[in-house]
Amino acid sequence: MRENKKRLLVVVGPTAVGKTALAIRLAQHFKTEVLSADSRQFYREMSVGTAKPTREELQQVPHHFVDSHTVAEEYSAGDFERDALKLLDSLFLEHDHVVLVGGSGLFVRALCEGLDNFPKPPMAVRDKLNALLHENGLEVLQQRLQNVDPAYYATADIQNPQRVVRALEVFEATGKPFSSFRQQETVERPFEICTIGLNMERSELYERINRRVDNMMDNGLLEEVKSLLPYRGKPALLTVGYAEIFDHLNGQCSLEDAVDRIKQNSRRYAKRQITWFKKYGNTRWFLPNAWDEILAYIGR
Known part of the structure; x- marks a missing residue:
């Protein structure tokens, strides 16, 4: 990487792999801030089912695009591209590095490569x-x-x-x-992009996913979904962890079956994330605890 150029450190990987912990550690190391590229963590009303950073984690380093919008309004990848680029212009005045973290491939791509110019339907x-x-x-x-x-x-x-x-x-x-x-044209950004992918043995990842879902239920996922019934048609709620509970509330399945389906669909989603990010850009893959290797790859 060229010297004296600003760098966006992009942390990607499947759900539950440990992206938040690494993003915070990187931000602390480089004395910088974190941008979330998780398409559901924008929404204030969606916390339990999106595995947002905890209050303690949010206090460790400044985070952006977490609890930044209400679920009543839709926030597209194009909106995120525009707003995140504007924010980076400001952050790079004070920092040589900024951390981007997320499992939403489309939002990561929007910021790093730009999006094709799609029409906006009514x-x-x-x-x-x-x-x-x-x-x-x-x-x-x-x-x-x-x-x-x-x-x-x-x-x-x-x-x-x-x-x-x-x-x-x-x-x-x-x-x-x-x-x-779809033009598949990459937009040149005025900063370098260093993409770090996290992964682990499939059996260990699936165990972490199952445990996370159980924790979500213990932390009030059912009550959160009930509170979101007026918005159930919003795209952000047609996703894993919410759609299954809505089906239960409609009498289509038992709560136990809904939880099992959340685990199954979360595992499938993790597999798709891995496939997507392995095809994406120049991602270098690490185990979540490989701090020294990650730091050596970044270069400082």
Whole structure:
């Protein structure tokens, strides 16, 4: 890496692997601040099910984009790209390094590489698709996406309702497939990017995920989801940890079954995260406790 250039230290990896702990340690080491690129930790009302940093962790170093918005408003990857770049302009005046942490690949990519210029469909189109999702389930929308945009269907995370709805709303509004707007062009940023991936043995990771879900339930996930019933159609709530509890509240499954499904879907999500980040950029992979090796890779 070139000398005297600002660097964004990007910490990525699957859920429950230990990204928050490393991000805080890096921020303390470099006397800097942390930006969250977790697409659900923005929302103040969603804490238990998103495994936000604890109050104690938030006090250790300054964090940005945690509890920054209300779930009543939607916050897109494009919004995050704009706001995070503006914030980095300010932070890099005082710091040589800033830490970005998150498991949301689209939001990481938005800040590091830029997004393609997609049209913004009318909100009525999204509302209609979300209603179809709620009434008929994800499989119906997946089939629709496969029919109208097989190219995107073949590469997308079709288990993610937000991605499926987003692709379909672009098609519904423009008559053109979502894939036709994807240019795959990387935007040059005025800072260097050092991407650190965390991973561990699959069995150990899955055990951590299961334990985390149990802790969420002990810490009030059921009550949190009940409080979010008025917003259940929002994209952020059509995700793991929330969708399953909503199904339970609708009488579609027992609470025990809902918890088992959260664990299963969280494990599947972790697998998809690993696959995505292994394809992404120049990520160097480490065990979560490999502090000396990580520091040597960063270069200081």
